[in-house]
Amino acid sequence: MSRTGLTRDGLRLSPFRGLRYAPERVGSLAAVTSPPYDVVVRPDGLHHLETADPYNIVRLILPHGGSPDVCHRRAGETLRRWRAEGVLRADPEPALYVYEQYGEGLLQRGLIGALRLSPPEDRVVLPHEDVMPDVVAERAALMRATAANLEPLLLTYRSDEDDNRAARDARGPHGATAVIERAVRRAPLLTTTTEDGLRHRLWAVTDPAELAEVDADLSRRQALIADGHHRWATYLRLRAEQRPSPGPWDSGLVLLVDTARHPLRVRAIHRLLPRLRLPEALEALRGSFRVRRVDGPLPRALKALSDPADPANREDPGPGTAVPAIATAATATMAAGSADNAFLLAGDDGSFHLVDQPDPALLARAVPGGRPRAWRTLDATVLHSVLLERIWGVPDDPEHIRYIHDAAAAVEQVERHGGTAVLMRPVREETVRQLAQQGVMMPRKSTSFGPKPATGLVLRSLTTD
Incomplete structure (x- = not known):
């Protein structure tokens, strides 16, 4: 700089x-x-x-x-x-x-x-x-x-x-x-x-x-x-x-x-929620996000996360996990959040679930205003403000949220000990730099530079x- x-x-x-x-x-x-x-x-x-x-x-x-x-x-x-x-x-x-x-x-x-x-x-x-x-x-x-x-x-x-x-x-x-x-x-x-x-x-x-x-x-x-x-x-x-x-x-x-x-x-840092079971996490998302079950193994599931709009990521919900796609073209211009927000959930059963297309009205209510759009549309912002705080009610402390740099390690941990792994996408370095120059803090553990x-x-x- x-x-x-x-x-x-x-x-x-x-x-x-x-x-x-x-x-x-x-x-x-x-x-x-x-x-x-x-x-x-x-x-x-x-x-x-x-x-x-x-x-x-x-x-x-x-x-x-x-x-x-x-x-x-x-x-x-x-x-x-x-x-x-x-x-x-x-x-x-x-x-x-x-x-x-x-x-x-x-x-x-x-x-x-x-x-x-x-x-x-x-x-x-x-x-x-x-x-x-x-x-x-x-x-x-x-x-x-x-x-x-x-x-x-x-x-x-x-x-x-x-x-x-x-x-x-x-x-x-x-x-x-x-x-x-x-x-x-x-x-x-x-x-x-x-x-x-x-x-x-x-x-x-x-x-x-x-x-x-x-x-x-x-x-x-x-x-x-x-x-x-x-x-x-x-x-x-x-x-x-x-x-x-x-x-x-x-x-x-x-x-x-x-x-x-x-x-x-620049790589993502993933979240492990040891006290939130995957079925409970998926059920709580009903009506707020689109949820699609995606095929493994992990590299294939991560590819779906990197491009959730790809037609190859067809909707294959599995019983009890699907929600209707509620996002519309309006999400492209909404005041908070982004139609592009996406997360990959994994549990102890070896399954992967792609979570995307958040409800614009929910984002408008839950994501704090008064900050640049680049901050409001971050996956980490939506994760912490909407998913963790509003939908799942996960306390912000080390007993309930753990941060893991390696996706395979996060999946291994959740398969061995239970809970829900939330796999994230990396943020562009230019976005990080622009927000830092404006004095705007990203949510903790948003990026992993290496x-x-x-x-x-x-x-x-x-x-x-």
Whole structure:
């Protein structure tokens, strides 16, 4: 994102002494990494990571214990012990880190550093989703106990929004891009391949001239939070607690990616409603949405979700689940919601049901007004304002709504334990950016940008930095 709308200087990314695993002390770097804490959603996934290596980073980001206080204290003790044993070591000098992820059809590069925190009104870093206060409180307690930023947020900016493309191409790479491209021609600090097939490489940038080049470029930029809204809110909360004394809490660990050069993938985040049985969910939709049973397996059902208007998605309701199609051409111009809203429901019987064409009158009553149409027509807005709150009466708390990034994992969970899985469609990145620039928050867990940085390759200690 460009500097448009900024009231202060833009992004200020500072070098820090990265805390990294000593390769000789662990089985492999891949064995000690983890996805971000909120992607490790299944107990079997947590167990898999814990048993991959006794020093897997998941023991810090998702510690076990009899109570939250015990969990956080254990994480702090574990981190201090690993440092004392030489399992984790601080790099000798402060650096920005060039981070590369490479896989089939994918090449993403960005910069990891300590980003100066700025108040929301400065519009330097733009969130696009609401957060859950209990999650922020839990992450804050963990950061206090460990005195560390354990995993970087994923932020994006666009280098070409205020650059003349012809002039830029004539002079070649410059600013942060040039520094990154020079770094990747050198020998990396580390290389590893995780079990998802992605290769990860890391380089340190310590040259004062290159650091100045990055700073001059990024200080004109504005960033969008792609992943890590709760951790960003946690950074701001902890900084407020430490004021007025300046110090390491004034910055937070981030990965900055220029999506003009490395576009991110945007995926949906699905909902698992463990206390709502599928037959009850379908019956409650009668007269408000169109419901059609669609054939599996999951990839075929997801294809129907991606294009619910396709004639191939014929109505095959099954007994007791169909409702008449109530939407008309008027839905194309209604004030709230959209004729295009669609969801895929799954239950423990292995069936899939396509839910679309909401009643325009219901949407007009249930979807809050006073916000841009792009927000009112989001699937996530309709899901939370209409389905969860109005039709199903599902409380907005972790016991009743769980968020799962992988559709197959959501279906597996509901088939194993019951309830209803609500599979979602991704939101276009441009929609996310436009709403963020208007200061409009999307419903929480509306998007999943990726690829996400692997947790465990570089940490930031607040006692070392």
